[in-house]
Amino acid sequence: MNPQIEKLYQIGLKKERFIIGLMSGTSLDGLDIALCRIENAGKTTKISLEKFITMDYEEIFRTKVREIFAKRTIDQQLLSGLNAYIGITHANLINQALKSWRISAAEIDCIASHGQTVYHAPQSLTKDLNWPNSTLQIGDGDHIAMHTGIITLSDFRQKHIAAGGEGAPLAAYGDYLLFSHPTENRFLLNIGGISNFTFIPSHQSQLEAYATDLGPGNTMMNQYMKAHFDLEMDRDAGTAKKGSVNKDLLEQLLAEEFLALPFPKTTGPELFNLTYLKEAQKRSDTVALPDEDVMATLNRFSAQAMINGIRRQAAGLPNVSVYISGGGLHNPLLFDGIKASLPDCKVESFASLGIDPDAKEAVLFALLANETLAGTRSNVEHIKDSPAVCMGKISLPE
Numbered sequence: 556m557n558p559q560i561e562k563l564y565q566i567g568l569k570k571e572r573f574i575i576g577l578m579s580g581t582s583l584d585g586l587d588i589a590l591c592r593i594e595n596a597g598k599t600t601k602i603s604l605e606k607f608i609t610m611d612y613e614e615i616f617r618t619k620v621r622e623i624f625a626k627r628t629i630d631q632q633l634l635s636g637l638n639a640y641i642g643i644t645h646a647n648l649i650n651q652a653l654k655s656w657r658i659s660a661a662e663i664d665c666i667a668s669h670g671q672t673v674y675h676a677p678q679s680l681t682k683d684l685n686w687p688n689s690t691l692q693i694g695d696g697d698h699i700a701m702h703t704g705i706i707t708l709s710d711f712r713q714k715h716i717a718a719g720g721e722g723a724p725l726a727a728y729g730d731y732l733l734f735s736h737p738t739e740n741r742f743l744l745n746i747g748g749i750s751n752f753t754f755i756p757s758h759q760s761q762l763e764a765y766a767t768d769l770g771p772g773n774t775m776m777n778q779y780m781k782a783h784f785d786l787e788m789d790r791d792a793g794t795a796k797k798g799s800v801n802k803d804l805l806e807q808l809l810a811e812e813f814l815a816l817p818f819p820k821t822t823g824p825e826l827f828n829l830t831y832l833k834e835a836q837k838r839s840d841t842v843a844l845p846d847e848d849v850m851a852t853l854n855r856f857s858a859q860a861m862i863n864g865i866r867r868q869a870a871g872l873p874n875v876s877v878y879i880s881g882g883g884l885h886n887p888l889l890f891d892g893i894k895a896s897l898p899d900c901k902v903e904s905f906a907s908l909g910i911d912p913d914a915k916e917a918v919l920f921a922l923l924a925n926e927t928l929a930g931t932r933s934n935v936e937h938i939k940d941s942p943a944v945c946m947g948k949i950s951l952p953e
């Protein structure tokens with residue numbers, strides 16, 4: 556037998572695995588690296604986050620990814636180059652992180668790599684029924700395996716689509732296994748570029764768990780700050796706090812039909828971008844609005860899309876808790892706006908559940924890899940409208 560296959564088999568049999576989860580989100584701030592110790596699989600999974608770091612990307616990385624990100628027409632040589640380059644870059648960042656933690660590659664069982672989403676194209680988003688659901692994450696797994704010497708699982712979303720899903724969100728699989736609760740009806744709200752929640756009904760409920768995207772999280776605010784101030788984000792909502800919400804623009808932003816669709820659903824910056832904003836400004840006659848007012852309105856738009864989504868699912872349910880993770884947790888205007896509008900819910904940082912809120916998505920991919928290596932499909936068959944499959948392609952380092 557190929558010794559690497561034998562090694563993989565032995566990893567699958569272990570009671571405890573050390574798995575590095577990677578997330579490179581749409582905000583392009585950096586690579587989240589979460590070293591997890593995971594015991595067992597399925598409902599008896601126990602996970603502890605041993606180390607976590609976000610390794611910042613260099614400006615050239617951001618600039619080059621932005622040249623193809625969420626764009627329909629791109630330079631194919633750049634796409635091909637970035638697929639390899641991102642794989643190598645991620646491997647180098649992992650090697651640096653391991654060195655700083657004084658942990659050797661031999662101590663790690665596998666890497667779980669999300670890759671970099673460059674285009675998300677489920678039919679529900681493209682409205683083009685001539686093509687199947689698709690999504691594209693790049694940063695090749697073979698390159699990561701070869702440059703780290705560690706078995707790598709990658710490209711998780713393809714299997715979800717092949718099995719009938721839309722490729723996103725995947726968070727429900729891990730959230731359901733780790734965070735279901737006897738009495739609380741839980742919303743795990745992640746505010747990344749796009750906002751999404753996993754709804755996990757209490758054990759007393761007959762409802763099913765699912766994850767859904769809600770609308771923009773930080774993406775439109777980030778895009779606006781980049782275009783108008785050449786900044787990566789509206790840090791601490793400094794700009795939005797100086798402006799006021801324009802009701803007409805807000806109404807037009809909220810008019811998008813995606814926001815009214817039933818759950819679960821998925822979206823991306825392919826829809827929620829500056830063109831979308833410009834159209835809403837034209838319709839509301841607010842093209843000349845000051846930047847601060849636009850930012851205040853975009854902030855409120857993101858908050859409102861999340862609030863409306865949570866209210867819709869939470870209506871009539873007792874004991875509702877909302878745990879917030881992702882970079883948007885650090886935007887005080889966003890967090891306070893959400894909390895103030897959900898007075899009947901407990902609204903807290905995801906940190907209350909014992910895991911760093913910035914590490915959540917990277918941890919979830921580590922857990923997906925753990926299920927692929929050691930789980931069974933019955934572990935993940937309780938997710939509404941999502942196929943019960945294990946995900947990720949396996950790259951061997953030899």
Ligand SMILES: Nc1ncnc2c1ncn2[C@@H]1O[C@H](COP(=O)(O)OP(=O)(O)OP(=O)(O)O)[C@@H](O)[C@H]1O
Pocket residue numbers: 578579580581582583584746747748749750773777787788789790791792880881882883885886887916
């Ligand atoms: N102090 C802060 N003030 C305002 N916004 C912040 C702050 N810190 C982080 N953010 C926002 O959070 C973003 C990063 O969030 P996160 O890393 O969760 O997104 P992502 O993982 O790239 O996105 P996705 O999950 O959609 O792929 C930043 O780009 C910024 O918009």
Ligand SMILES: CC(=O)N[C@H]1[C@@H]2OC[C@@H](O2)[C@@H](O)[C@@H]1O[C@H](C)C(=O)O
Pocket residue numbers: 580581672675690722723724725726727747748749750751766768821822823916
């Ligand atoms: C296509 C894609 O990369 N989608 C991401 C993105 O970031 C947030 C939201 O949009 C979510 O749908 C998804 O990520 C999380 C980790 C998920 O799959 O659950």
